[in-house]
Amino acid sequence: MSDEGEVILDQTGRVLGPRAQTTRQRLLDATTGLLDEKSLRDLRVADIARQVGTSPAAFYQYFKDVEDAVLCLAGQASNEMPSILEHLDGDWRGEAGLERARRIASAFIDHWDQHRAVLRIRNTASDEGDARFQAVRSEAMQPVLMGLAAQVKRNRGDKPATGEHPLAAAAGLAAILERLAAYRRELERFGVTRDDLVETSARIVHRTVTG
Amino acid sequence: MSDEGEVILDQTGRVLGPRAQTTRQRLLDATTGLLDEKSLRDLRVADIARQVGTSPAAFYQYFKDVEDAVLCLAGQASNEMPSILEHLDGDWRGEAGLERARRIASAFIDHWDQHRAVLRIRNTASDEGDARFQAVRSEAMQPVLMGLAAQVKRNRGDKPATGEHPLAAAAGLAAILERLAAYRRELERFGVTRDDLVETSARIVHRTVTG
DNA sequence: TACCTTCCTGACACTCCGTCAGATCCGGAG
DNA sequence: CTCCGGATCTGACGGAGTGTCAGGAAGGTA
Incomplete structure (x- = not known):
């Protein structure tokens, strides 16, 4: 950079x-x-x-x-990574937790709407193995990933009996958030509105975090 | 092609x-x-x-x-899209449904292990707007997407009250399956095993399909 | 061997990259 | 106002890779 x-x-x-x-x-x-x-x-x-x-x-x-x-x-776009981390900490149970998830999903979509082209390249270059883009992407996503993983762990009372790996779950959730935000336009053509995206990803995130 | x-x-x-x-x-x-x-x-x-x-x-x-x-x-790789569709139809409730989800997740991972480089390019080129790669990718993923969406719709008894959009949910699940399979190597370095990936994505899929 | 079809190649014109020496610009000293 | 020196920009070039074509090699057949 x-x-x-x-x-x-x-x-x-x-x-x-x-x-x-x-x-x-x-x-x-x-x-x-x-x-x-x-x-x-x-x-x-x-x-x-x-x-x-x-x-x-x-x-x-x-x-x-x-x-x-x-x-x-x-790098500039990634630094504008929205106020997602603020929403991460706290109580995830019940309606308040769902609202938390909605805010995160919504922030993700805004972020992507604002920097679609550059974020897409960041991710594809990163996927293709470019170390510099990987670094930028990690820097932006790592906190989200770790935050989600921590919440998964916490809200399950550390019972690994469910068989889910917190980090894998967090990665999966991050994948949903990014992909639905990235593909917003395409999904809209199939009648999926912004609210649908927020609500759907929020609920999957919420259910996965709270178990 | x-x-x-x-x-x-x-x-x-x-x-x-x-x-x-x-x-x-x-x-x-x-x-x-x-x-x-x-x-x-x-x-x-x-x-x-x-x-x-x-x-x-x-x-x-x-x-x-x-x-x-x-x-x-x-195109060749996409045609080898594993026997995922077979697992899609049927009863998703209970342990049998979870097992179904595990099979799908496992098949996805195998598929990606076998064609990682090419599938990655298929997806990145497709993300970047290349119509030919989009076509190949759609052809492979469309049935999975539609199948998942149908199951989401069915297993919820068509109650849209949950606020989740079936197609958006299916897209989210597909995102998880693809991403965890694509990033298997990277996640392994953080101690996430293949079984972890299968179990985690399977459970998220299962929970999302059955509500 | 002579011939014909199939397949491959050397050579070329073109586009874009990335570098360098030197031209141009511009603010401040005299 | 004029000139100077550093800051900034550019024209021109060597190099790498692309994509095309006319013609050459290879291999089968009679």
Whole structure:
């Protein structure tokens, strides 16, 4: 990622002045925009540069390659990981727990609606084994995963008799939350509304957490 | 896909003789092998050709591009979609239903263990919007999705009062099954065994289907 | 051997990548 | 206002990989 910390550097390690920061940000914005139209695979450095009205060479001043820029965007998006953790801790039993689950599901959907293209790439690149994207994704999801696993464990009174593994259950729940949020558009075409998604995933999560 | 029906054609539409079929198959095998080492993005036609001991130009005789070859493999893998549908129909209540769910989960894991690389690409390409991969994936998953949705609907006595949407629930369950199967390796490093995965996903599926 | 079909290849034009030396820009010192 | 020096950008290029084509090799048949 080319965006760690506060001081932003270019590819040779030098601090960026204000003019450069503007250019860099415009390159990032252009990348975001273009990703709504074409896949990462089809996204050319030349496209991004043209959109910004600069030369391809300028792009390489700030980013190693297109993936590097997207990685940066993915980092930003992941950092906006919504207030899910707040909802995690507390009592999961009964209607209050279900409401908790609804809030989490809803926050996930909002998160994905706002960063669909970039989050999709984050996950696919991560699935394909790219270590940098894996790191960004983990950083965002790990707390959710651990939080869910802890709640599963707690609310079952630690009885492993059910045969369910807390971490596996948490991973499964995370899968539902992500997938339904990611596929919102597609499911809508089959008559599944946003509320349906929230309610359905919330109930599965709630049932799984409380056993 | 370059593999529809029985008679196999080359890129110009001519029927393949026995020698050509062998070459084509070797190209496919080499592709499978290389996909275990590198990502689709890094897989060059030249690599595949060299592996087979032929020229890059030969590759283009049988496939439009690398994706086309992988698509063909994805189609083959998807067709081997295991005997999941057999387990879907029937009574889901009680221990028998849970056992049903275990069989499905187990079959999913086997399926993914056998075709991990190709199925991953099928899904990521499909996620990225590639219509051809979407078609292959749908063809494989649609029956599972519909079957699960039908069971959800049936076993709830059609009471929509629970607020869960059958199709959304089915999509969520499919997400769990796929993700846990796809991430088996990674989860194992955290001490989650195959049995844990089967039992956990089976129970979530069973609970969700029976309400 | 001569021939014909099937299959494969060398060679090429093209696209895009990533780098570098040098041009351009711009604010501040004089 | 003019000039200077660092900050920023660019044109031009070597390289890798793609996809195509005319023609060459391989193998069967008579």
